[in-house]
Amino acid sequence: MEQKDFVLAVEGLSVSFDGFKAVNDLSFYVDEGEIRVIIGPNGAGKTTVLDLICGRTKATDGSIKFRNKELTRMKEHQIVHAGVGRKFQNPSIYEDLTVFENLELSFPRGHSVFGALTFRRDKQVIDKVTEVAEMIFLADLLHQRADLLSHGQKQWLEIGMLLIQDPALLMLDEPVAGMSVAERKKTAELLNRITRDRSVLVIEHDMQFVEDIAHRVTVLHQGRLLSEGSLERVKNDPKVVEVYLGH
Amino acid sequence: MNALKNNLFKRQDLINYGLLAILLVLILPLTLDIFRLNLVGKYLSYAFVAVGLVLCWGYGGILSLGQGVFFGIGGYAMAMFLKLEASSPEATAIQSTPGIPDFMDWNQLTALPWFWEPFHSLGFTTLAILFVAPLFAFIVAVAMFKRRVGGVYFAIITQAIAAILTILIIGQQGYTGGVNGITDLRTLMGWDIRTDSAKYILYFFCVAMLFACLLLAHLVLKSKLGRLLVAIRDREDRVRFSGYDVSSFKIFVFCFAAMLSAIGGAMFTLQVGFMSPTLVGIVPSIEMVIFCALGGRLSIIGAVYGALLVNAAKTTMSEAFPELWLFAMGALFIGVVLAFPNGLAGLYQTLLQKVKERRAAAAAQKTPATPAIAPRNATSDPEPAQGIGVPSQS
Numbered sequence: 001m002e003q004k005d006f007v008l009a010v011e012g013l014s015v016s017f018d019g020f021k022a023v024n025d026l027s028f029y030v031d032e033g034e035i036r037v038i039i040g041p042n043g044a045g046k047t048t049v050l051d052l053i054c055g056r057t058k059a060t061d062g063s064i065k066f067r068n069k070e071l072t073r074m075k076e077h078q079i080v081h082a083g084v085g086r087k088f089q090n091p092s093i094y095e096d097l098t099v100f101e102n103l104e105l106s107f108p109r110g111h112s113v114f115g116a117l118t119f120r121r122d123k124q125v126i127d128k129v130t131e132v133a134e135m136i137f138l139a140d141l142l143h144q145r146a147d148l149l150s151h152g153q154k155q156w157l158e159i160g161m162l163l164i165q166d167p168a169l170l171m172l173d174e175p176v177a178g179m180s181v182a183e184r185k186k187t188a189e190l191l192n193r194i195t196r197d198r199s200v201l202v203i204e205h206d207m208q209f210v211e212d213i214a215h216r217v218t219v220l221h222q223g224r225l226l227s228e229g230s231l232e233r234v235k236n237d238p239k240v241v242e243v244y245l246g247h
Numbered sequence: 248m249n250a251l252k253n254n255l256f257k258r259q260d261l262i263n264y265g266l267l268a269i270l271l272v273l274i275l276p277l278t279l280d281i282f283r284l285n286l287v288g289k290y291l292s293y294a295f296v297a298v299g300l301v302l303c304w305g306y307g308g309i310l311s312l313g314q315g316v317f318f319g320i321g322g323y324a325m326a327m328f329l330k331l332e333a334s335s336p337e338a339t340a341i342q343s344t345p346g347i348p349d350f351m352d353w354n355q356l357t358a359l360p361w362f363w364e365p366f367h368s369l370g371f372t373t374l375a376i377l378f379v380a381p382l383f384a385f386i387v388a389v390a391m392f393k394r395r396v397g398g399v400y401f402a403i404i405t406q407a408i409a410a411i412l413t414i415l416i417i418g419q420q421g422y423t424g425g426v427n428g429i430t431d432l433r434t435l436m437g438w439d440i441r442t443d444s445a446k447y448i449l450y451f452f453c454v455a456m457l458f459a460c461l462l463l464a465h466l467v468l469k470s471k472l473g474r475l476l477v478a479i480r481d482r483e484d485r486v487r488f489s490g491y492d493v494s495s496f497k498i499f500v501f502c503f504a505a506m507l508s509a510i511g512g513a514m515f516t517l518q519v520g521f522m523s524p525t526l527v528g529i530v531p532s533i534e535m536v537i538f539c540a541l542g543g544r545l546s547i548i549g550a551v552y553g554a555l556l557v558n559a560a561k562t563t564m565s566e567a568f569p570e571l572w573l574f575a576m577g578a579l580f581i582g583v584v585l586a587f588p589n590g591l592a593g594l595y596q597t598l599l600q601k602v603k604e605r606r607a608a609a610a611a612q613k614t615p616a617t618p619a620i621a622p623r624n625a626t627s628d629p630e631p632a633q634g635i636g637v638p639s640q641s
């Protein structure tokens with residue numbers, strides 16, 4: 001294999017749930033700095049692919065290399081420390097904590113038991129949290145309990161929690177789903193800003209949104225790779241038209 | 248910016264600790280005779296366990312139905328030391344083997360078992376009280392949490408451990424004193440702990456230890472680890488993706504709770520003068536969860552009041568209607584969980600909030616010159632919801 005500058009190399013990845021192959025012999029490669037969008041009909045296995053990369057689901061077969069580090073054998077928190085961050089499909093935040101506390105917990109310091117006991121909320125932390133809160137439009141709500149936020153605000157908060165981790169590979173699962181038109185616009189802006197100096201893997205259905213941000217597109221169908229390339233190419237691929245865009 | 252500062256003690260915290268201190272250090276000792284005060288001391292020894300449960304269950308979401316095990320470990324360690332002191336060759340001259348505890352002699356043991364030997368030393372005993380329970384908790388927690396066993400399964404396993412330990416203690420009469428436990432404890436380094444003056448001193452020692460433990464627990468909860476526990480309780484899965492090894496935090500908090508329980512057990516032995524398997528098993532372990540739930544599982548101070556009140560009620564009621572007590576306690580538990588999920592501390596918090604609001608409203612009426620500020624105070628205050636949910640947060 002030639003050693004190109006892949007940030008992520010997925011090869012022969014498979015997972016089966018009780019015999020059902022949700023992901024089936026999947027291979028794809030993401031370049032450093034690339035924004036890759038994964039599309040595909042519901043149940044195609046998109047979310048499962050992210051689950052496999054971030055260690056939430058263990059692969060039955062195949063390999064996932066992040067900057068030449070094999071992820072399939074690592075624990076979830078180790079994968080995070082390696083530099084992979086993930087936003088879940090449903091906003092997944094700590095509802096009993098405030099916005100500030102949610103962001104603070106994601107600050108990449110004091111992740112051991114001892115570290116957490118001796119963690120100090122110093123200027124560096126406060127500045128970083130405030131900076132990110134401003135980016136995600138929540139600067140005025142720092143002391144609001146997170147369960148009182150709107151759906152869109154929760155999505156932003158989770159994006160903020162990722163930003164504070166400053167991952168090299170950012171994975172977003174349907175970041176604009178369930179948002180109002182206004183929120184969608186703001187989110188697109190936000191994503192444009194935060195995806196600049198990192199590699200990104202996004203799952204999204206909104207075609208306008210895909211067109212706006214994607215460098216390349218990977219199409220999944222029934223756990224397999226159906227097509228890959230520029231959005232233009234993928235759109236005109238007859239296989240894709242048949243299963244996905246045609247209806 | 249001031250609001251961002253993470254103050255270790257808020258004014259309300261200090262008031263709450265102050266009120267508890269006044270109750271335990273002044274009011275109760277001045278109004279109760281030594282017999283009753285000694286009972287309060289006994290109740291307070293359970294409060295250590297309840298405080299541990301606040302961290303472990305209320306914050307971390309780990310329900311342990313086996314805290315009696317750790318209480319027992321601390322209690323037995325203390326009892327073994329005191330028993331050895333009470334079993335000097337002179338005091339036990341009439342036994343067929345003088346110099347060993349009486350129950351061993353009755354069970355035809357002719358030498359002190361090896362694991363009793365180190366309990367001649369108070370230093371070793373102190374270390375055993377502090378560290379044996381956490382060590383045992385560590386083994387259990389690693390086995391469970393590393394494999395991601397949690398929730399109901401964990402509760403059942405802790406319960407099973409409590410049952411097994413009770414059976415073991417009862418079965419190994421010659422080594423443990425069996426069902427009677429270790430009784431007839433007399434002196435601590437030559438100081439008679441059965442006298443009234445000793446009971447006073449031990450009561451105050453227990454109160455001091457309790458405050459030390461409350462302080463430790465308070466510091467843990469105010470650290471980032473406290474907020475992390477809440478996060479783990481809510482969304483254990485998500486915490487992993489914030490970069491934390493969840494199991495290590497669960498292990499820590501379970502061990503910490505075990506240590507508090509063991510200290511409580513030692514306090515029990517010192518003040519009550521015996522230790523027995525009835526304090527180790529399933530029933531006491533569940534009772535301890537009830538103390539915590541009634542007091543408020545998110546409040547370490549609430550847990551102390553919970554332990555005091557439930558036990559006071561138990562003593563009063565079981566003197567009058569012994570059979571009814573278990574039912575009453577069950578009903579109490581169900582009632583509290585359904586009606587006041589945050590227990591007495593939750594009620595207290597709501598009450599404080601109401602008083603605050605009323606004051607704010609009154610202040611607003613008195614100063615009509617500044618109408619612009621008054622309505623904001625009255626309407627846009629999001630505090631109540633915050634206060635009830637996590638009393639000692641934010």
Ligand SMILES: Nc1ncnc2c1ncn2[C@@H]1O[C@H](COP(=O)(O)OP(=O)(O)O)[C@@H](O)[C@H]1O
Pocket residue numbers: 017022040041042043044045046047048049
């Ligand atoms: N943990 C799991 N156990 C069993 N089946 C699963 C699990 N996760 C996903 N699946 C199945 O795998 C398929 C792909 O799911 P998913 O990756 O969520 O699809 P997508 O995100 O593309 O809509 C679905 O049929 C789903 O039911």
Ligand SMILES: [Mg+2]
Pocket residue numbers: 046047048089
């Ligand atoms: Mg999905």
